[in-house]
Amino acid sequence: MTHHSHPHARAGHESTPASTPHPTPQPTHDHDHDHAEILDLDADVLAEHLASITAWLPVDAAPRHVVDLGCGTGAGTLALLARFPEAQVTAVDSSAAHLKRLREKAGAGGMAGRVRTVLADLDTHWPDLSGTDPASSDPSHPDLDRTDPARLEPNRPELVWASASLHHMADPRRTLRQVHDSLAPGGLFAVVELAGFPRFLPADAPEDRPGLEERCHEASERRHDSRLPHRGADWGPMLTAAGFDVEAERTITVDIKASPSNAVGHYALSSLRRVRAAVGDHLSPEDLAALDRLLDTTGAHGILHRSDLAVRTRRTVWAARRT
Numbered sequence: 239m240t241h242h243s244h245p246h247a248r249a250g251h252e253s254t255p256a257s258t259p260h261p262t263p264q265p266t267h268d269h270d271h272d273h274a275e276i277l278d279l280d281a282d283v284l285a286e287h288l289a290s291i292t293a294w295l296p297v298d299a300a301p302r303h304v305v306d307l308g309c310g311t312g313a314g315t316l317a318l319l320a321r322f323p324e325a326q327v328t329a330v331d332s333s334a335a336h337l338k339r340l341r342e343k344a345g346a347g348g349m350a351g352r353v354r355t356v357l358a359d360l361d362t363h364w365p366d367l368s369g370t371d372p373a374s375s376d377p378s379h380p381d382l383d384r385t386d387p388a389r390l391e392p393n394r395p396e397l398v399w400a401s402a403s404l405h406h407m408a409d410p411r412r413t414l415r416q417v418h419d420s421l422a423p424g425g426l427f428a429v430v431e432l433a434g435f436p437r438f439l440p441a442d443a444p445e446d447r448p449g450l451e452e453r454c455h456e457a458s459e460r461r462h463d464s465r466l467p468h469r470g471a472d473w474g475p476m477l478t479a480a481g482f483d484v485e486a487e488r489t490i491t492v493d494i495k496a497s498p499s500n501a502v503g504h505y506a507l508s509s510l511r512r513v514r515a516a517v518g519d520h521l522s523p524e525d526l527a528a529l530d531r532l533l534d535t536t537g538a539h540g541i542l543h544r545s546d547l548a549v550r551t552r553r554t555v556w557a558a559r560r561t
């Protein structure tokens with residue numbers, strides 16, 4: 239397991255200073271690896287919802303070139319490849335480890351040839367998203383239809399997808415303008431954002447510290463408010479200001495109960511481990527002890543033993559047209 243550090247890594251390795259009361263020392267984790275695992279579990283558990291979002295997108299004709307901005311380990315890339323079987327996807331992220339994982343997943347699904355990965359920090363370098371259409375870049379290519387002027391243009395994307403990534407950008411308004419200028423005329427920009435962090439436990443859990451999960455997220459949101467001010471933003475007006483015509487907006491509510499056949503328990507475990515790494519030092523000793531009992535996979539009170547888990551979250555999608 240390699241640790242790849244990139245400018246967007248959040249909490250570093252988890253540490254347990256001897257002076258703080260940590261009832262159950264937690265193992266150290268590789269941050270990028272943990273994040274990748276959560277992204278993969280999210281993709282797995284929410285696969286049907288993701289498919290319903292890609293099915294809903296108001297695309298006029300099947301896009302040939304799609305870009306996934308801040309693609310992570312490829313949840314959106316793989317959903318888009320499935321939704322648009324003729325399309326090539328350019329997947330962009332600042333994490334080399336995430337892109338490597340994405341390529342492995344695409345390869346396992348027999349789709350490696352339809353994916354191009356681009357390593358770029360979009361805050362500092364806007365990559366050329368025109369892609370490589372052999373027909374459009376080679377005037378002598380046999381597939382080139384010389385009567386179609388669009389084929390003589392660079393292969394601009396007809397669809398750009400950004401899921402849970404825009405709020406990470408240092409200057410999202412600039413990013414929106416850059417996406418606008420990169421799209422083919424008439425192309426669509428699909429923005430997917432989370433209304434908040436998913437919740438996994440009932441409100442009255444755990445029995446000895448009811449409301450623990452909410453208190454963890456309150457602590458986390460206090461940190462994020464200053465570091466990620468655009469999380470939970472209304473992207474509609476910002477898209478309009480960047481020159482887009484916002485054609486549709488949709489919010490989906492997710493409530494998936496844990497079952498032996500799904501990965502909800504592991505998604506909850508990985509996510510709450512990450513929450514602990516981020517805000518453990520900001521919790522009361524009693525809450526921290528209760529959280530550690532939940533995260534203890536060997537104890538009777540561990541989260542994987544609970545039968546009342548679910549993933550509850552909301553995702554909003556904006557479909558914005560470059561006119």
Ligand SMILES: C[S@@+](CC[C@H](N)C(=O)[O-])C[C@H]1O[C@@H](n2cnc3c(N)ncnc32)[C@H](O)[C@@H]1O
Nearest residue numbers: 308309310313331332359360361401402403406
């Ligand atoms: C919450 S993840 C979402 C990943 C994926 N789109 C999904 O829906 O599963 C956010 C992603 O944005 C990437 N990211 C954050 N800031 C970035 C930047 N400035 N340039 C490129 N990628 C960035 C992160 O590396 C991460 O993979």
